[in-house]
Amino acid sequence: MPRSNPRRHIDVLAEEAARLLAERRDAVVLSDHALDAAATVKRSDVDRAIAFYREAVAGSGLESLLDGPAREDERDG
Amino acid sequence: MADDQAYTFDRSSLRFRSLETGRFVPERDVRVAVDAVADLASRRLGEASARYRAGQITVTEFQAELMATIKESQIAAGLLAYGGRQQMDASRWGLVGQQIRVQYQYARGMIADVLDGRQRLNGRLDGRARQYGQAARSLYENLRRRQSAEAGMAFEQNVLHAAESCRECLAATAAGVVPIGTLPPIGQRICRQSCRCTLSYSRTMSEAEAA
Numbered sequence: 001m002p003r004s005n006p007r008r009h010i011d012v013l014a015e016e017a018a019r020l021l022a023e024r025r026d027a028v029v030l031s032d033h034a035l036d037a038a039a040t041v042k043r044s045d046v047d048r049a050i051a052f053y054r055e056a057v058a059g060s061g062l063e064s065l066l067d068g069p070a071r072e073d074e075r076d077g
Numbered sequence: 078m079a080d081d082q083a084y085t086f087d088r089s090s091l092r093f094r095s096l097e098t099g100r101f102v103p104e105r106d107v108r109v110a111v112d113a114v115a116d117l118a119s120r121r122l123g124e125a126s127a128r129y130r131a132g133q134i135t136v137t138e139f140q141a142e143l144m145a146t147i148k149e150s151q152i153a154a155g156l157l158a159y160g161g162r163q164q165m166d167a168s169r170w171g172l173v174g175q176q177i178r179v180q181y182q183y184a185r186g187m188i189a190d191v192l193d194g195r196q197r198l199n200g201r202l203d204g205r206a207r208q209y210g211q212a213a214r215s216l217y218e219n220l221r222r223r224q225s226a227e228a229g230m231a232f233e234q235n236v237l238h239a240a241e242s243c244r245e246c247l248a249a250t251a252a253g254v255v256p257i258g259t260l261p262p263i264g265q266r267i268c269r270q271s272c273r274c275t276l277s278y279s280r281t282m283s284e285a286e287a288a
Contacts, residue, residue, distance in 0.1 A: 021192070024192065025189070025192045025193070027137075028136055028137055028140060028188060028192060029185060029188060029189050029192065030140075030181075030185055035178060035181045035182065035185065036178065038144060038148075038181060039148075039174050039175075039177040039178035039181055040174055041148075041152060041170050041173060041174050041177070045148055045149075045152060046152055046156075046162060048145075048148075048149055049148070049149045049150075049151075049152035049153045049156065050153070050156070050162075052114070052117070052118075052146075052149035052150065052153055053110070053114060053153040053156070053157075055117065056110070056113040056114045056116070056117040056118075056153070057110050057113045057114075060106075060109065060110065060113065062102070062106060062107075062109075062110050064081055064082055064083065064084065065084050065093060065102070065107075065110065065157075065161070066153070066156045066157070066161050066162065067083070067084075067161075068161050068162045068163050069162070069163070070162060071162065071163060071165060071166075074162075074165070074170070075170075
């Protein structure tokens, strides 16, 4: 049975950890293309933003300030 | 007090008007609403960061919450600046989308810093996350500035609101009434997204002096 080299074993573990961390980073950090797509404003985003606004100003008397029908040129989705 | 009133937006004065009373909504009320949007967004983002640090959510979930809150608060600020959904067109949505993209880029940098260990997982991360909520205020001010210039406003003046201000905001205020586009934009001064200044606009110098 060959004798194991503890130093080599640690190096292999460190390399494996670095590889896993890099993979995780690449999986999480968004590409430019993904950012472009995510930043596009769609009709459902506007609906959510108006709900967010109503929550933010609840009790102020200005809850309905941004209410109103969506325009046809809002992007679907 | 619940509000079921309907509002319209007067394009000549660039102000909201109640359809029920015919009165304009005071600009200070709209700015209170902008502050409320920025503050809710900041609170949510600070809480999301704290949950991430506590191991209650993954980095992917933290990023998703960061991006959703940025988008909601930036759109709400854009709608407040432009006068609601009915005033929006493809060009205005494009501009709001560009600003969301800019904030997303910064947020991506923060997430990369977290993953690379450059951003420590302490209260500073919460503070950094909260700044993305405050960006709603500068978006509102900068869209209003653009809209005011398009509507023929020729002059601008910085108005301080914070108890303490950075030297750039103090200098902007000391400059008095200046041609529109002269002052450094809100959010791009030394105090960055912590800026509480507003800009007031006028068509003529005499109108500015009378205000």
